[in-house]
Structures are given as structure tokens and as C-alpha cells.
């Protein structure tokens with residue numbers, strides 16, 4: 001089967017809800033991918049931040065194989081060891097919260113919103129979320145996603161959501177009332193263009209939630225599990241949230257999501273209130289345990305900070321050369337390159353030269369290599385980007 005055959009099969013049998021690039025990927029290892037034609041790709045956007053410690057990390061692969069031979073799936077009628085161990089590891093690395101497990105980012109957001117409503121008094125039902133945020137595609141998650149393009153054709157959205165401009169403290173004060181159950185934002189908006197919350201904004205959310213008895217939710221689906229150089233994005237601030245959501249990098253490539261809540265709040269999810277058939281299955285949990293162990297054994301949080309600084313320095317040299325680059329922002333290995341023009345053509349030219357990056361919000365290149373990235377790989381990536389930008393017009 002060649003690339004054209006596979007694409008033809010998709011055209012006939014797979015729903016066309018993704019704009020796919022015409023490559024069939026057959027293998028991944030570390031920071032590299034290979035396609036069906038044997039072409040190698042340096043991956044600086046691995047799995048949309050899912051492969052946070054690289055593709056097919058040996059420890060994760062080993063853990064999955066071992067667990068698959070023991071107990072592949074077990075429902076939540078019973079207890080299982082990996083789910084308990086993973087919850088403990090996560091709790092110890094965040095704020096001592098308790099975990100609910102699911103299978104994706106959107107589901108972790110759903111769990112957080114349902115818990116916040118269930119925990120709140122009846123008159124508290126509103127959710128405040130931020131413009132340009134991204135929280136997933138299920139109905140509540142996409143309603144929380146305050147970007148009209150994701151609502152188009154699906155109206156009406158769920159009632160009870162209020163949208164405010166991100167990082168706007170006055171707007172937050174104005175939107176608050178005794179009816180608010182929760183505020184949910186990303187510590188750094190990912191899909192929204194790699195924009196970080198200001199420390200004052202975070203503090204204001206905390207203060208207003210405390211004052212009005214509302215729940216502070218941080219969506220850490222993209223920022224969580226080391227992406228920014230700390231376990232969670234909120235740990236760059238002097239603020240502790242009540243609930244965090246996570247998914248993407250958690251399973252090192254295995255599908256898993258989690259919602260962690262302060263124990264007093266978590267207590268509201270009593271038996272019968274929420275559930276997930278696959279949630280917390282031993283296979284996914286074993287993979288996630290291996291991810292956490294791999295990050296600690298190889299000091300990958302430190303590497304993320306070091307490589308993030310290195311990458312930003314290298315990218316700054318490109319900024320000097322090309323006026324099309326307005327500025328570079330981000331934290332750790334979550335890096336956005338703000339362009340003055342659309343970036344889609346740059347992404348596709350980079351891919352032709354064997355480099356994968358991403359473009360979001362039309363004019364922001366996203367550069368999010370794995371935590372095991374090396375200076376040599378970053379050099380190579382920046383050299384390719386340099387070459388592409390050097391080609392100049394038409395871009």
C-alpha cells in the first residue's frame with residue numbers, strides 16, 4: 001500500500017473532519033517520525049503535545065507491554081493498582097488533590113465543569129471562561145471555548161457560560177457575581193497562540209473565587225506534565241487552583257485524561273454522579289506512571305527549562321534576520337513565534353524540508369519539542385526554519 005492508496009482509503013471510509021497533510025506516518029522514535037515513503041521528519045510538535053517525552057519512549061513502551069500481559073482493562077467496579085499509584089504520583093506533584101480519570105482533554109474539562117456545578121449551591125451555575133481559550137470539542141468543552149469559529153453550525157451552545165477577554169482584570173470583576181460556579185482558563189493559552197496569564201490576572205481569579213465562593217479551574221491539558229518546565233503551569237505563579245485538568249502528555253502517547261480537585265471539592269462526586277468506562281484503566285495508567293518516572297529519572301523538567309532557553313535564544317537570532325518575526329514568547333518548551341503575516345505556508349515548506357512545526361491563530365508558529373530534545377536537534381530545526389524564511393516571498 002502506498003501513500004496514495006492510504007489517502008484513497010481515507011477519502012472513502014474516514015470522515016473528513018481533519019485537514020490532513022498528505023503524508024502517512026508509520027514510525028516514531030524520540031524526536032523523529034518516518035513516513036511510508038521512508039522520509040524522516042524532525043518533530044517539533046509531537047502529537048500536538050501528547051508525545052511530551054518523545055515518540056515511543058522505551059520506558060513507556062515497556063510499561064505498556066508489561067501491563068498488557070497482566071491486565072489490559074478493568075472497569076471501575078473494582079480497584080486496580082496502577083490507577084491508585086498514578087493518582088498518588090499526580091497528587092504529590094500538584095496540590096494534594098484527588099483524581100478522576102478519563103480518556104481525553106475534553107473529558108477532563110467536562111469532569112471539572114460537572115464537579116464545579118455539583119459542588120456549588122443551586123443558584124451558582126455560571127462558568128466564566130476566556131476569549132481565545134481552547135478546552136476541547138464536546139458540547140460543554142466547546143461551549144467553554146470562547147471562539148466563534150468552533151461554535152459555527154452547532155448553536156445553541158450550553159447555557160450558563162460567560163466570556164471575558166483573557167488577562168483583562170476589569171472585565172473579570174465586571175463578570176463576577178454570586179451566580180458564578182467557576183472560572184476556567186489556561187495558565188498559558190495554547191491553541192489561542194501561546195499567551196500566558198499575567199501573575200496579577202491569576203491572583204485576581206483566585207481572590208474573586210475566594211470572595212464569591214466560586215471554584216478556580218485551570219485547564220492544564222496542554223501546559224501539564226512538564227511542558228513549561230514545572231509539573232504544572234500554575235506552579236509558575238503564587239496561586240493554587242481548586243481543580244486542574246490534564247491529558248495530552250500524561251500518557252506519553254496512550255489515551256488518558258485526568259481531573260484533579262482539592263479533596264473538599266472532590267467529595268461532591270459521590271457514587272453515581274459521574275463516570276467513565278475506560279477511565280483509569282490499568283493500561284493507560286501504567287503508561288502515565290512510566291511517563292512520570294521517566295521525567296524524574298532523566299531530570300527532564302530541568303532539561304525543558306534549559307532547552308527552552310536555548311531554543312528561544314536561537315529563535316531570537318532569526319528574529320534579528322527576518323522582520324516577518326514580530327516577537328517570541330512562551331515558557332519552557334511551549335514556544336510561540338508571533339509573525340506579522342500568516343504562517344501556514346511556512347509550516348508546509350518546513351515539512352517539505354523534514355521539519356514539523358505548527359501554526360495557530362493564523363500568525364503564530366508553535367514550536368513545542370519534546371522534553372528529551374537536544375541542542376543538536378534544536379540547531380537542526382532552527383536551521384531549517386532559517387532556510388525557509390530565507391526563501392522570502394511569497395510567504
Ligand SMILES: *Cc1c(COP(=O)(O)O)cnc(C)c1O
Pocket residue numbers: 104105106107109134135136137186190191219220221222223247248
Ligand atoms: C487539546 C486541549 C484540550 C482538548 O483535549 P482533547 O484530548 O482533544 O479532548 C483541552 N484543553 C486544552 C488546553 C487543550 O490544549
